[in-house]
Amino acid sequence: xxxxxxxxxxxxxxxxxxxxxxxxxxxxxxxxxxxxxxxxxxxxxxxxxxxxxxxxxxxxxxxxxxxxxxxxxxxxxxxxxxxxxxxxxxxxxxxxxxxxxxxxxxxxxxxxxxxxxxxxxxxxxxxxxxxxxxxxxxxxxxxxxxxxxxxxxxxxxxxxxxxxxxxxxxxxxxxxxxxxxxxxxxxxxxxxxxxxxxxxxxxxxxxxxxxxxxxxxxxxxxxxxxxxxxxxxxxxxxxxxxxxxxxxxxxxxxxxxxxxxxxxxxxxxxxxxxxxxxxxxxxxxxxxxxxxxxxxxxxxxxxxxxxxxxxxxxxxxxxxxxxxxxxxxxxxxxxxxxxxxxxxxxxxxxxxxxxxxxxxxxxxxxxxxxxxxxxxxxxxxxxxxxxxxxxxxxxxxxxxxxxxxxxxxxxxxxxxxxxxxxxxxxxxxxxxxxxxxxxxxxxxxxxxxxxxxxxxxxxxxxxxxxxxxxxxxxxxxxxx
Amino acid sequence: xxxxxxxxxxxxxxxxxxxxxxxxxxxxxxxxxxxxxxxxxxxxxxxxxxxxxxxxxxxxxxxxxxxxxxxxxxxxxxxxxxxxxxxxxxxxxxxxxxxxxxxxxxxxxxxxxxxxxxxxxxxxxxxxxxxxxxxxxxxxxxxxxxxxxxxxxxxxxxxxxxxxxxxxxxxxxxxxxxxxxxxxxxxxxxxxxxxxxxxxxxxxxxxxxxxxxxxxxxxxxxxxxxxxxxxxxxxxxxxxxxxxxxxxxxxxxxxxxxxxxxxxxxxxxxxxxxxxxxxxxxxxxxxxxxxxxxxxxxxxxxxxxxxxxxxxxxxxxxxxxxxxxxxxxxxxxxxxxxxxxxxxxxxxxxxxxxxxxxxxxxxxxxxxxxxxxxxxxxxxxxxxxxxxxxxxxxxxxxxxxxxxxxxxxxxxxxxxxxxxxxxxxxxxxxxxxxxxxxxxxxxxxxxxxxxxxxxxxxxxxxxxxxxxxxxxxxxxxxxx
Numbered sequence: 001x002x003x004x005x006x007x008x009x010x011x012x013x014x015x016x017x018x019x020x021x022x023x024x025x026x027x028x029x030x031x032x033x034x035x036x037x038x039x040x041x042x043x044x045x046x047x048x049x050x051x052x053x054x055x056x057x058x059x060x061x062x063x064x065x066x067x068x069x070x071x072x073x074x075x076x077x078x079x080x081x082x083x084x085x086x087x088x089x090x091x092x093x094x095x096x097x098x099x100x101x102x103x104x105x106x107x108x109x110x111x112x113x114x115x116x117x118x119x120x121x122x123x124x125x126x127x128x129x130x131x132x133x134x135x136x137x138x139x140x141x142x143x144x145x146x147x148x149x150x151x152x153x154x155x156x157x158x159x160x161x162x163x164x165x166x167x168x169x170x171x172x173x174x175x176x177x178x179x180x181x182x183x184x185x186x187x188x189x190x191x192x193x194x195x196x197x198x199x200x201x202x203x204x205x206x207x208x209x210x211x212x213x214x215x216x217x218x219x220x221x222x223x224x225x226x227x228x229x230x231x232x233x234x235x236x237x238x239x240x241x242x243x244x245x246x247x248x249x250x251x252x253x254x255x256x257x258x259x260x261x262x263x264x265x266x267x268x269x270x271x272x273x274x275x276x277x278x279x280x281x282x283x284x285x286x287x288x289x290x291x292x293x294x295x296x297x298x299x300x301x302x303x304x305x306x307x308x309x310x311x312x313x314x315x316x317x318x319x320x321x322x323x324x325x326x327x328x329x330x331x332x333x334x335x336x337x338x339x340x341x342x343x344x345x346x347x348x349x350x351x352x353x354x355x356x357x358x359x360x361x362x363x364x365x366x367x368x369x370x371x372x373x374x375x376x377x378x379x380x381x382x383x384x385x386x387x388x389x390x391x392x393x394x395x396x397x398x399x400x401x402x403x404x405x406x407x408x409x410x411x412x413x414x415x416x417x418x419x420x421x422x423x424x425x426x427x428x429x430x431x432x433x434x435x436x437x438x439x440x441x442x443x444x445x446x447x448x449x450x451x452x453x454x455x456x457x458x459x460x461x462x463x464x465x466x467x468x469x470x471x472x473x474x475x476x477x478x479x480x
Numbered sequence: 481x482x483x484x485x486x487x488x489x490x491x492x493x494x495x496x497x498x499x500x501x502x503x504x505x506x507x508x509x510x511x512x513x514x515x516x517x518x519x520x521x522x523x524x525x526x527x528x529x530x531x532x533x534x535x536x537x538x539x540x541x542x543x544x545x546x547x548x549x550x551x552x553x554x555x556x557x558x559x560x561x562x563x564x565x566x567x568x569x570x571x572x573x574x575x576x577x578x579x580x581x582x583x584x585x586x587x588x589x590x591x592x593x594x595x596x597x598x599x600x601x602x603x604x605x606x607x608x609x610x611x612x613x614x615x616x617x618x619x620x621x622x623x624x625x626x627x628x629x630x631x632x633x634x635x636x637x638x639x640x641x642x643x644x645x646x647x648x649x650x651x652x653x654x655x656x657x658x659x660x661x662x663x664x665x666x667x668x669x670x671x672x673x674x675x676x677x678x679x680x681x682x683x684x685x686x687x688x689x690x691x692x693x694x695x696x697x698x699x700x701x702x703x704x705x706x707x708x709x710x711x712x713x714x715x716x717x718x719x720x721x722x723x724x725x726x727x728x729x730x731x732x733x734x735x736x737x738x739x740x741x742x743x744x745x746x747x748x749x750x751x752x753x754x755x756x757x758x759x760x761x762x763x764x765x766x767x768x769x770x771x772x773x774x775x776x777x778x779x780x781x782x783x784x785x786x787x788x789x790x791x792x793x794x795x796x797x798x799x800x801x802x803x804x805x806x807x808x809x810x811x812x813x814x815x816x817x818x819x820x821x822x823x824x825x826x827x828x829x830x831x832x833x834x835x836x837x838x839x840x841x842x843x844x845x846x847x848x849x850x851x852x853x854x855x856x857x858x859x860x861x862x863x864x865x866x867x868x869x870x871x872x873x874x875x876x877x878x879x880x881x882x883x884x885x886x887x888x889x890x891x892x893x894x895x896x897x898x899x900x901x902x903x904x905x906x907x908x909x910x911x912x913x914x915x916x917x918x919x920x921x922x923x924x925x926x927x928x929x930x931x932x933x934x935x936x937x938x939x940x941x942x943x944x945x946x947x948x949x950x951x952x953x954x955x956x957x958x959x960x
Contacts, residue, residue, distance in 0.1 A: 136929055281921040295928035297936045304936075388868065414913045419925045422906040429898040437894060441761040445899045448775035449616055451933050456777045456784075 018050040018364045022085060025055035027367055030097040030166075032158055033108030033175065034060035034090075035067030037074070038331040040107070041350070044075045046360035048084040049352060052368050053360070057087045061097035062108075068092065073339050078346050094158070099165040103363050105172045106158050109142070110150040111471070113325055119147050119466055126462040128452050129301060130316065135450060137227055137293040137424045141321045143177045145431040146446050147466065149475040152435040155181045159189040170366060170403075172196055172359055178225040180428050182377040182392035184435070192403060195377030195392060197225050198357055199288030205270040206285070209255070210243055221287050222384055222409055225377050225394045227424050229284040229416055231409070244285065248276055259310060266312035266320030274298050274308035282420060283413045292316050293420075296451050362399055369401025378404060385411040391425055438478040498530040498844045502565060505535030507847055510577040510646075512638055513588030513655065514540035514570075515547030517554070518811040520587070521830070524555045526840035528564040529832060532848050533840070537567045541577035542588075548572065553819050558826050574638070579645040583843050585652045586638050589622075590630040591951070593805055599627050599946055606942040608932050609781060610796065615930060617707055617773040617904045621801045623657045625911040626926050627946065629955040632915040635661045639669040650846060652676055652839055658705040660908050662857040662872035664915070672883060675857030675872060677705050678837055679768030685750040686765070689735070690723055701767050702864055702889055705857050705874045707904050709764040709896055711889070724765065728756055739790060746792035746800030754778050754788035762900065763893045772796050773900075776931050842879055849881025858884060865891040871905055918958040 029047070034040045040060070047053060060075065062068040072090040079086055091097050098104055120131035120141075130139065133147050144151055155175055162171045171193040173181055182195030200221050207217050212235050220232035233240040256273060269275060275291045277298075286293070292315060298308045305313035305320075312320040338349040358374050365372040373396055380393045383406045387393060398405040412421065427446075434442045440463065447459040467476035509527070514520045520540070527533060540555065542548040552570040559566055571577050578584055600611035600621075610619065613627050624631055635655055642651045651673040653661055662675030680701045687697050692715045700712035713720040736753060749755060755771045757778075766773070772795060778788045785793035785800075792800040818829040838854050845852040853876055860873045863886045867873060878885040892901065907926075914922040920943065927939040947956035 281925075295925055296933075297924070297928050297939070300935065414917060415919070415922065418906070418909040418913045419922060422902075422909055423929065426898070426902040426906055429902055433894045433898045439895070442895065442899060444777070445761075445775055448777050449903065449929070449931065451929065451931050453776075453931050455780065459777070 018052040018361065020052050022051060022054035023368050024053040024086070027053065027056035028059065028101045029056055029103045029363065030059040030061060030101040030105065032061050032094060032097060032104060032106045034071050035062030035064040036107050036109070037067055037071045037335055038328055040071050041074055041335060042355035043105070043357060043359055044071070045078065045350070045352060046355050046357060047086060048079050048082050049354060050360050050364055052364050054085040057089065059089045059091055059097035059101070061091050061094055063092055065092065070335060070339065074335060074346070077339070081345055081347050082352055094161060095165055098161045098169070101166045101169045102367065103170050103172060104158070104162050104166060105174065105359060106155060107174045108154055108158065109175060110154045113142065115471065116142065116144055116147070118469060122465045122469060123462060126458055126465070127454065128450070128462065130299070132447060132450065132462065134299070134316070135427055136295045137420055138427060139294065139299050139316050140226055140289055140292050141316045143226060145177050145180055145427060146434060146443065148177065148180070148431065149435055149478060151175070152181065152184060156184060156188070159185040159191060159193065163189050163191050167191065170194070172362065174359070178377050179392055180431050182225070183379070183390070183428060184432055186379045186392060187390055194404060195225060196359060196362070197289070197377065197394070199226060199290070200228060200375050200394070201356060202270045202288030202291070203230065206244070209271055210240070210247055212240060212243070220396060221375060222395050222412060223290070223393065224421065224424055225392070226289040227293060227420060228287050228290050228394050229282070229412065230287050231284060231412065233285070252276060263310040263312055266309070266315040266317070266323050269309050269314050272309050272314070274314070277308070282416050284416060365399045366401060366403065371398060371400040373397070374399055376404065381406065383407060384409050386417050387421065388425070391428070440479050443479055498532040498841070500532050502531060502534035503848050504533040504566070507533065507536035508539065508581040509536055509583045509843065510539040510541060510581040510585070512541050512574060512577060512584060512586045514551050515542030515544040516587050516589065517547055517551045517815055518808055520551050521554055521815060522835035523585070523837060523839055524551070525558065525830070525832060526835050526837060527566060528559050528562050529834060530840050530844055532844050534565040537569065539569045539571055539577035539581070541571050541574055543572055545572065550815060550819065554815060554826070557819070561825055561827050562832060574641060575645055578641045578649070581646045581649045582847065583650050583652065584638070584642050584646060585654065585839060586635060587654045588634055588638065589655060590634045593622065595951065596622065596624055596627070598949060602945045602949060603942060606938055606945065607934065608930070608942065610779070612927060612930065612942060614779070614796070615907055616775045617900055618907060619774065619779050619796050620706055620769055620772050621796045623706060625657050625660055625907060626914060626923065628657065628660070628911065629915055629958060631655070632661065632664060636664060636668070639665040639671060639673065643669050643671050647671065650674070652842065654839070658857050659872055660911050662705070663859070663870070663908060664912055666859045666872060667870055674884060675705060676839060677857065677874070679706060679770070680708060680855050680874070681836060682750045682768030682771070683710065689751055690720070690727055692720060692723070700876060701855060702875050702892060703770070703873065704901065704904055705872070706769040707773060707900060708767050708770050708874050709762070709892065710767050711764060711892065713765070732756060743790040743792055746789070746795040746797070746803050749789050749794050752789050752794070754794070757788070762896050764896060845879045846881060846883070851878060851880040853877070854879055856884065861886065863887060864889050866897050867901065868905070871908070920959050923959055
């Protein structure tokens with residue numbers, strides 16, 4: 001452990017160093033929820049590009065046969081075109097995929113997006129704009145906490161399968177909510193596990209806008225998943241915050257003017273008025289999905305969201321979120337279409353380039369004992385002072401063949417801890433206890449702390465309608 | 481330290497054992513805020529009754545000369561009538577009172593009740609019923625946290641005076657908010673200090689109603705000041721919770737019927753529907769002022785409060801609170817009147833009986849090395865698992881000449897920790913950081929988490945009006 005600062009040097013991330021000889025022989029990697037094809041296809045490309053992992057056997061598991069066929073066809077054809085020596089095995093049997101695996105990657109989402117949209121709709125009828133799941137510092141539309149009963153159950157049972165059938169494996173959990181699930185699994189299941197999220201990549205958009213080349217810029221982010229803050233920011237070894245301040249002073253207004261007229265991507269909010277306001281309010285720049293959080297002051301309604309997140313209202317408005325869902329569907333269509341044309345090489349449609357995701361580099365670091373620095377989620381255990389030990393934090397760590405090595409950091413500013421992290425911990429603990437113990441009172445208290453609640457009757461009716469929704473029968477039993 | 485349970489045996493509290501020979505000679509005890517005459521007179525009677533503290537020099541300090549004269553006259557005449565060998569010295573000079581003291585008792589309340597009533601009125605104009613200071617698990621009308629800038633400053637400066645002028649003294653802080661002030665002082669001032677509150681005495685009302693004699697009943701309460709829970713409850717060595725359950729089953733309805741027709745004292749809520757509902761909701765009986773807390777479900781408006789706390793609406797409704805203020809004024813009048821009649825013995829008006837407060841017994845335990853068990857507030861430091869070390873908890877401890885000795889307890893139930901204690905910790909940390917660092921954003925975030933907030937404009941206007949209130953000039957500067 002290194003006392004003091006750790007810098008996440010971007011150059012480590014520019015390109016994974018995995019071009020040496022094939023060392024993957026005998027390795028078994030399982031992807032649970034591989035039917036999330038848009039996402040999985042990117043990781044599969046990374047795997048295929050990683051020569052140092054050639055020889056591995058890759059299990060693709062999903063309960064959706066159609067999606068499973070899609071991603072398997074993609075993987076096999078792409079691997080064959082690029083002469084990658086990896087075997088892809090489709091299965092709907094989770095145990096078969098997990099048994100004796102070395103790495104299990106979980107991206108499974110219970111029920112799919114539309115299940116949660118139905119719950120959101122019920123909540124909105126009762127006055128809870130964007131759903132009861134949206135609360136201070138958790139406004140992200142697919143980060144399901146208090147109504148995530150089935151999702152929590154699924155992730156925990158996958159972790160328990162790993163414990164039973166692949167006790168030496170690493171579980172890499174990318175399924176949301178990463179904060180809740182990492183904390184839950186690491187507290188209750190005795191396996192090697194990390195949570196991963198690419199949200200921190202948002203900092204690269206900031207660098208680009210400020211004109212700071214990645215090779216010469218270092219950064220450090222700390223916090224919880226989706227609630228991370230730029231604790232260190234250096235350009236050519238010097239503090240780069242003054243460059244950000246100068247940009248705000250001199251360029252922000254003009255940037256926003258242009259951005260308001262041209263915003264296409266609802267996720268283009270890294271330097272939005274919301275981001276800069278949070279920076280001023282809390283003292284550090286919020287990074288990635290963090291900007292989507294905040295209190296209700298940024299989220300009261302569509303108009304408020306548009307003020308802070310641009311004309312789309314950001315990814316978590318009724319507009320931005322539907323744009324995202326449509327985008328996912330479009331990408332899926334493209335994948336289907338690319339596969340239809342058997343003669344045209346896939347790699348021409350979808351160039352063989354590293355996705356930027358750290359899953360495959362991390363697998364390489366562990367399997368081939370190649371030291372790398374990564375931003376991961378894992379129990380704090382003293383790394384960030386002022387945060388309980390048994391809460392999963394997002395932070396830079398070193399990973400090699402022996403696993404995860406922590407640093408010890410400076411504490412986050414008091415205001416970020418008190419106004420942001422403590423409320424978020426409270427919601428996480430409530431969500432975990434709701435899942436572990438059940439009982440209607442926890443849902444009632446959740447809502448009684450919500451600024452959108454105006455009466456106890458509203459609380460009771462919302463809970464009744466949510467629990468009576470078709471598909472929620474088991475959840476209803478759990479909460480009564 | 482004792483692993484496991486500690487029982488607060490009531491028999492220790494029945495009567496303090498302080499009737500042996502005078503050992504107080506050379507002892508200096510300072511009362512800061514002694515002009516809270518109704519309260520101080522009770523402690524002074526205890527001191528006079530404590531033969532083992534006779535010989536002590538007692539400084540009574542207040543900035544209000546009239547009140548100071550009142551309490552000094554009372555003390556001198558009462559002591560003389562009862563032949564108590566204690567010298568009472570009035571002073572308006574805090575340093576004079578504190579210098580080289582062995583014990584400093586702080587009960588000072590900045591501004592007096594009416595200062596806070598003015599702030600409450602401003603908040604209510606903006607839609608914050610009972611003020612922005614009333615939040616989940618802190619509905620107590622004189623437990624001033626987020627608007628307590630001057631009160632925090634006063635308490636901290638008294639603690640710093642103790643550090644400088646009486647570094648060996650014990651500071652006993654009874655000034656509210658005990659939770660915030662104990663945490664603040666113990667974190668930032670290097671002195672011996674405890675926080676005290678008699679709120680837990682509420683359990684005696686429960687025992688009385690259940691017909692359990694104090695001599696045969698044991699209890700343990702754990703939590704934070706004003707948020708404590710009955711973690712152990714034994715009658716003749718057997719679990720007494722089943723007796724409570726039986727009372728609820730068989731007698732509660734009838735009790736409430738009678739109580740609704742006869743409630744005179746707004747504090748008579750120990751077995752109110754609110755108390756029993758909290759018991760069912762969280763799994764343990766809330767004790768004393770804890771019943772006054774809860775989420776907004778018990779507090780939306782007067783009608784809601786009356787449903788849960790009886791016709792007065794409990795002590796923290798607009799009715800109950802004014803009854804309490806009037807009661808204090810009435811008691812003060814009685815004190816004045818008692819003193820007017822120079823011929824009539826005071827002790828006939830005000831019988832020489834132990835108040836039940838633990839301040840004087842604690843002073844005796846420390847000064848005369850007489851081991852006793854007390855419920856106090858002090859930093860957790862591992863006593864209650866699952867609560868951060870540097871947060872003041874309320875719990876039973878042993879006290880003797882060497883100071884405070886802790887136990888280690890079982891963790892509180894998850895639901896109490898997550899739904900009650902974590903939200904309360906968050907508010908405490910916010911209040912402390914608001915005081916230590918200032919900045920308007922902390923007030924804004926405080927309100928953005930409040931279920932009564934409907935817009936950011938409401939937040940801004942409320943803060944503006946509060947900070948512009950005459951008397952709040954320094955506070956305004958601090959928060960801008």
